[in-house]
Amino acid sequence: MSKVTIRKRELKNYRHALFLDFYPPIRHPKTGALVRRENLKLFVYDKPKNDYHKKHNKETLNLAEHVRCTRQIDVQSRKFGFLCDDLRDGDFIAFFKEFSRKKQRSTSDGAAMGVRYFEAFAGETLKFSDLDEFFCEDYKHFLLGEPGISRRGRGISRNTAVSYFAKFRTVLKEIYKRKLINDDLYTMVEPIDAKETHRERLEIEELQLLVHTSAKSDVMRRACLFSSLTGLRFSDVQSLTWDEVRGYQGNYSLQYRQDKTDSAEILPISDQAVELMGRQRGYTDKVFEDLVYYRIKGFLRDWVKKAGIQKNITFHSFRHTYATLQIQMGTDLYTVSKMLGHKSIKTTEIYAKVVDSKKIEAAKRIKLEL
Numbered sequence: 001m002s003k004v005t006i007r008k009r010e011l012k013n014y015r016h017a018l019f020l021d022f023y024p025p026i027r028h029p030k031t032g033a034l035v036r037r038e039n040l041k042l043f044v045y046d047k048p049k050n051d052y053h054k055k056h057n058k059e060t061l062n063l064a065e066h067v068r069c070t071r072q073i074d075v076q077s078r079k080f081g082f083l084c085d086d087l088r089d090g091d092f093i094a095f096f097k098e099f100s101r102k103k104q105r106s107t108s109d110g111a112a113m114g115v116r117y118f119e120a121f122a123g124e125t126l127k128f129s130d131l132d133e134f135f136c137e138d139y140k141h142f143l144l145g146e147p148g149i150s151r152r153g154r155g156i157s158r159n160t161a162v163s164y165f166a167k168f169r170t171v172l173k174e175i176y177k178r179k180l181i182n183d184d185l186y187t188m189v190e191p192i193d194a195k196e197t198h199r200e201r202l203e204i205e206e207l208q209l210l211v212h213t214s215a216k217s218d219v220m221r222r223a224c225l226f227s228s229l230t231g232l233r234f235s236d237v238q239s240l241t242w243d244e245v246r247g248y249q250g251n252y253s254l255q256y257r258q259d260k261t262d263s264a265e266i267l268p269i270s271d272q273a274v275e276l277m278g279r280q281r282g283y284t285d286k287v288f289e290d291l292v293y294y295r296i297k298g299f300l301r302d303w304v305k306k307a308g309i310q311k312n313i314t315f316h317s318f319r320h321t322y323a324t325l326q327i328q329m330g331t332d333l334y335t336v337s338k339m340l341g342h343k344s345i346k347t348t349e350i351y352a353k354v355v356d357s358k359k360i361e362a363a364k365r366i367k368l369e370l
Contacts, residue, residue, distance in 0.1 A: 002026070004072045006064050007037075014046040018064050020071055038071070040064055090180070092126045093119060096171050103170075114167040117156070120149045128180045136172070136189040140165055144192065162192045199350070201320040202228070206309050213307040220299045222276045223288045224318050229273040230254075231322035231340050234296070234315045240287045242280050265341050323351040 003023050008016040018040045025034040042064055048054045096118060100111040121142045143165055146155030156164070173186035202210070207228055215221040223237050232240075236256065244256040252274050254267045277287050296315050304313045311317075319340070326336045337348035 002075045004068050004075055006068050011043060015043045016046060018042040020068060026075060040067060090128055092128050099171050114164040117164050118168060131181055133188050136185055140192060159194055162194045165192045199320045200311055200313060200317045201324050204325060209307045215303045217299055219288055219291055223291055226273055226276040227318035228321050230269050231319050233319060237288060238291045241284055242287060243283050327351060
């Protein structure tokens with residue numbers, strides 16, 4: 001049977017430190033190493049000189065005995081999480097920064113800004129042990145208050161708050177998995193509900209206008225039109241390399257890893273989409289060389305205006321355009337969902353709501369003899 005015993009170790013100034021002795025040794029849940037002792041970070045006086053020393057010794061020994069009894073129960077139940085207590089005093093914000101840096105797939109996914117907004121709320125340091133349900137709910141309300149910490153001082157939208165809080169909850173899920181916190185805060189704290197927004201897109205006639213409108217950057221023009229024919233996000237278009245292109249005329253496809261979901265995908269593409277890719281260079285070279293996210297906004301503003309289109313078009317609008325045009329032209333939702341790489345068809349159903357031609361067609365189906 002496992003046994004936990006209080007031991008003493010001599011210190012200076014006639015004091016003894018207290019620690020627990022585990023017999024037989026127990027295995028650390030993180031490192032796998034055998035652990036024989038736990039430092040209680042307590043001490044007692046060898047020769048109490050006054051009532052204060054005597055009181056200190058009595059209360060300290062009572063506390064040590066309480067911890068020993070708790071550890072005895074933990075050891076017999078084979079619950080060794082208490083050995084990770086030192087890790088729980090680590091810096092959550094440092095962990096958040098490093099975790100976000102590793103997960104960031106592109107310069108456009110807002111990971112760094114998500115951390116900045118959390119720092120604006122929590123400060124520069126925060127222990128894992130300071131996290132609880134109330135703290136997380138307070139952070140949610142902070143984001144919903146539309147704080148503005150960017151250079152321009154503009155408040156964030158609700159959907160941006162949704163994104164930043166989702167990133168925070170993902171980190172909560174990870175630290176619970178690593179046993180750095182006791183409670184599953186990811187499950188306990190509900191996400192922020194997204195506000196349904198108007199998804200700007202192009203009609204086929206407007207897309208055709210852009211095809212016949214010259215642009216300042218050929219690579220950006222081709223990348224935007226390529227997205228409208230494939231439904232790929234900016235991050236996936238930007239990272240696409242020639243070795244991910246497969247097939248031959250009439251039967252081309254892309255075999256790539258989707259940046260947002262980190263999932264392997266096979267996407268059939270048209271011959272026209274391949275033409276927009278331009279001339280092939282090195283086998284591992286990027287298809288759309290020198291495609292930079294921060295230049296896209298200004299480029300699209302000028303290009304769309306030149307084409308006579310009065311809409312606020314972003315690069316993501318071309319993905320919306322692809323989805324809605326596919327639905328308009330009769331492609332079923334399941335297929336569109338697979339082409340877009342959605343994990344749930346519910347995500348794809350959002351696009352079906354904006355297809356006006358389908359609504360008009362449906363409205364005309366019921367006829368009465370008046």
